[in-house]
Amino acid sequence: DAGVTQSPTHLIKTRGQQVTLRCSPKSGHDTVSWYQQALGQGPQFIFQYYEEEERQRGNFPDRFSGHQFPNYSSELNVNALLLGDSALYLCASSLLGGRNTEAFFGQGTRLTVV
Amino acid sequence: GNSVTQMEGPVTLSEEAFLTINCTYTATGYPSLFWYVQYPGEGLQLLLKATKADDKGSNKGFEATYRKETTSFHLEKGSVQVSDSAVYFCALSYRNFGNEKLTFGTGTRLTIIP
Numbered sequence: 001d002a003g004v005t006q007s008p009t010h011l012i013k014t015r016g017q018q019v020t021l022r023c024s025p026k027s028g029h030d031t032v033s034w035y036q037q038a039l040g041q042g043p044q045f046i047f048q049y050y051e052e053e054e055r056q057r058g059n060f061p062d063r064f065s066g067h068q069f070p071n072y073s074s075e076l077n078v079n080a081l082l083l084g085d086s087a088l089y090l091c092a093s094s095l096l097g098g099r100n101t102e103a104f105f106g107q108g109t110r111l112t113v114v
Numbered sequence: 115g116n117s118v119t120q121m122e123g124p125v126t127l128s129e130e131a132f133l134t135i136n137c138t139y140t141a142t143g144y145p146s147l148f149w150y151v152q153y154p155g156e157g158l159q160l161l162l163k164a165t166k167a168d169d170k171g172s173n174k175g176f177e178a179t180y181r182k183e184t185t186s187f188h189l190e191k192g193s194v195q196v197s198d199s200a201v202y203f204c205a206l207s208y209r210n211f212g213n214e215k216l217t218f219g220t221g222t223r224l225t226i227i228p
Contacts, residue, residue: 004157033215034180040220040221041220041221042118042120042203042205042218042219042220042221043158043203043216043218045215045216045217048215052206056215058215087123090157090158092158092216102163103157103160103216105150105158105159106154106157107155107157108157
């Protein structure tokens with residue numbers, strides 16, 4: 001079992017550009033959540049996808065959008081990048097309705113905006 | 115809103131020392147409480163959890179007790195090892211299973227010296 005996989009591992013973008021990050025959930029999981037972890041901070045919830053729809057959203061602007069595919073994998077898109085978007089982006093997968101199933105996290109994508 | 119406050123780091127201890135990392139929370143109702151660990155270059159891993167008042171979560175020698183009266187979930191270990199060096203995050207959510215969003219503290223970096 002490969003667990004949660006994210007790509008790419010590192011990315012450098014210029015301010016104003018757009019970026020797409022990808023996540024494949026752990027086998028058997030159907031829900032994907034995205035978190036932003038700024039340097040020295042705890043992860044902040046961005047949004048969650050289940051059945052190809054956004055189910056919950058944190059306090060992030062509309063520049064942050066996502067998508068979930070029929071195979072449960074997910075993308076995070078960020079438009080009009082700002083320097084402040086530089087962070088580690090973490091994907092977590094889980095099983096909706098699964099009793100006592102934990103959220104498994106990927107290793108993250110380190111995004112640097114210059 | 116919900117929030118988690120963690121002991122400021124970094125924390126440096128000698129091997130076999132006793133560890134306490136303080137965590138308090140602000141939330142309505144009865145959240146579930148978690149400790150996650152992040153080793154260098156890796157994603158978050160669930161260390162332990164507690165889902166109701168007076169529950170004690172434990173794993174790998176670490177323990178934490180859900181104290182509703184003091185809204186706390188302090189992490190303890192009787193004898194730390196060099197391999198315990200990592201960043202530790204306290205978190206809460208409102209369901210027992212992993213598909214509900216997690217609210218994290220800022221993290222505490224722990225370094226154990228031989």
